[in-house]
Amino acid sequence: MRAMSGRQIARFFQLNPDLAEVYAGDEFWERRAIAARYLSQQRLLQMLDDPDEVVRRVLAYRIPIDRLEPLISDPDREVRITVADRLPLELLEKMVLDEDYMVRHTVAKRLIPGRLFRMILDSDREVRKTVAMRLPLESIGLMINDTAAEVRLVVAERIDVEAVSPLLTDPDWRVRLIACQRAPYELLPQMLEDEDEDVRLVAKTRITNQQE
Incomplete structure (x- = not known):
């Protein structure tokens, strides 16, 4: 075969899958x-050190999941993203410090919740947001002072109501609003003086409803 076009090559192997080995x-x-x-998984395992990342991307998608470990540190981010998406959970923690945020985001979506505490200080906001969504409730308080309001919003929605108090003074009005909607009744009077009108309205409405 002399074809150089991807379409021609694909067509050739569709018609001659038995020649893939050649x-x-x-x-x-x-x-x-x-x-x-079109190659057998056994043959693919002999190609893990292929110099081209496109070839290794195919391998990452096709080889057995229990043979993916050698590709954890592959130099290509797309390979590592696929590995993070398929790797057995017991090995996934090896990728929590990957240099690429998309790899870590994939890890955060799959890692056993009880092990996510290792990622609560991740440098990427979206990774931390995913961590906040999945972290066990008993650990969510560890993210109450996260630098990103989007992460603190998730914390405000999930944290136990008895622990929501610090978020009532959050610098972001959206976080205070969620906290005010969930806070114990005795904490609401202080929110009547909040600088944001929506927060004050929620506090007033909840107090009124409680008194009726």
């Missing part, structure tokens, strides 16, 4: 990558 070591990366779609 091209597994081809000098042209695209022929190797497309051939890899």
